Amino acid sequence: MDFLLNPYYLQIIMFIIINAILGISIYLTMATGQLSLGNAGFMSIGAYVSALLTLKAGVPLYVAVPVGGAAACLMAAVIGIPTTRLRGIYLAIATLGFGEVVRVVILNLTITNGALGLSGIPSMSVMLSKVFTAMGLAAGIGGMSVRQLGNISVIFILAIILGFLVFFALRLSTSRLGRAFAAIKADEHAAEVSGIDTRYYKLLAFFMGAFVAGIAGGLAAHITFYIGPKDFAYHRAVEILLFAVLGGSDVVWGPLLGSLILTLLPEVLRFATEYREMIYGGILVIMMAFRPQGLISEDTLGFWQKKLMSKSEASTQGEISRRTTR
Amino acid sequence: MFWQQMVNGITLGSTYALIALGYTLIFGVLNIVNMAHGEIFMFGAFVGLILATKFNIGIFGALLGAMVAGAVLGYLMERLALRPLRRRKVSELAPLISTIGVSIFLESLALRLFGPQAQSFPGVYSTQLFEIGGLKISAVQILILAISFGLMLVLRFWLSKTQLGKSIRATAENIETANLLGVDTQKIIVLTVMLASALGGGAGVLVGLAFNAIEPTMGITMGFKGLAVLILGGLGNITGAMVGGLLLGVAEVFSVAYGVSSYRDAVAFGLIIVLLFLRPQGLFGSQEQQGGR
Missing domain, CATH: 1.20.5 (Single alpha-helices involved in coiled-coils or other helix-helix interfaces)
Incomplete structure (x- = not known):
């Protein structure tokens, strides 16, 4: 039991879930055929906003995380309204640039503590352990300590959020909205001709992706106690892209599988940690050459x-x- | 003060223009944004540095070596990451993603080969200062201006006057027609990628001289700036790349001189976002080019 409840393993499970949520965020934007490389930027906005709210203003977590998501969504409106006019390559570069601008701004603001980043962000598991202690479970139950109990409940909460998002994405793909998305992905002009307001749907997909990325950022910040501008740089954007490229972006299971594989891979192949980025680069090239639709289509x-x-x-x-x- | 900053801005901008030319050449012929261009540029800088410090050959030898290294990398990239995609019909985003893969591969390879710390060229050229009409200009700046403008002029002439240059332009215009008219487009594509990468490698040495610091992460920063210039000037537009590069260099230097120095790296993309509002096809792009709808 103690072996299974090792905090290290629990932490990895948490990261898998966070990355899966990020995978869903890129799936949502890619559902309309848009390649957005700005999800790392939206994630950082969600992370910083919610971390600052809990850290400096003492706002409870369950308010701070959605507010972070909303802030990312707001930013998506600012960046999205001009950029969703763009297609393909233009959009990819513009969103990549957006991520870079966000990083530089965070690096230079005093409230975000510049390059040093924010540390001492209240951790979700510690908060929950306190709640359990207050409930009179200081000794733990069923052989689990309060700390383990806290960790387990964090995973439980994250899994519920992920489950909800997967459910939402699955429902979406069979709905009117999802069919409009699919039509735009297949052929934007044809979709427009058959009466779909492509601009509206593309913007909506962009917003949804940003919101989910913001939520993932907020959750990640409250698991790791520390966030810095480096966590959300180009490499993060590429990693999120990899989830969808490896797993496939046709169905929601694709990015989920991609995030699972890519989070576990560096843990399993410890010796290959130094070559991690090289392996990632190789995966991108090989996938594009041999299976551009991803593992699951x-x-x-x-x-x-x-x-x-x-x-x-x-x-x-x-x-x-x-x-x-x- | 104003003119002094102008000179600094144009020097910096001429190196940006060289980087952006590489992007633009490849985009013109292949319709691909080569995300690995920044890393090829960075490798060029390191090869130049090693040639200059370990083998003690002069700066021109280093420049030549860097260009050759760039061309070799360009060839490898074309064979391994671009050609397999051309064989079958893939979405236009596939090559973009594939070159992103090449870029992070090369970056981490450079980290392993050259180490993470910043290195610099021996300071032979940076010490001499010339004064022309109250403007201070260093030997390095003159060198950079001469080489980059020289390369740009040669490229322009070569593209417009020679047989091969004409073939490149014909391929950029329409690849199928060029093929029908007897242009070996496969060869032209390889040649273009190599030429663009050689320009990138050369720009690496010049930027290494200008900033006096070479590190594996510089590929990303400078690559982003090249991308910004690419959009600024209009995709696939050679004049646009040259003018856009100079413009970005000047804008950056002025933003440093008049206050917002720490936001320097955001200037490029700030410019793009403003431009996308106003003129999505870029400064020199024509109306019917793709991009904006």
């Missing part, structure tokens, strides 16, 4: 569904035939 899902169906059919048939022969 709609075809993959269909294939496995069919296979599993036929397998279960075959096994039931086998069962029947065995019974009859007996």
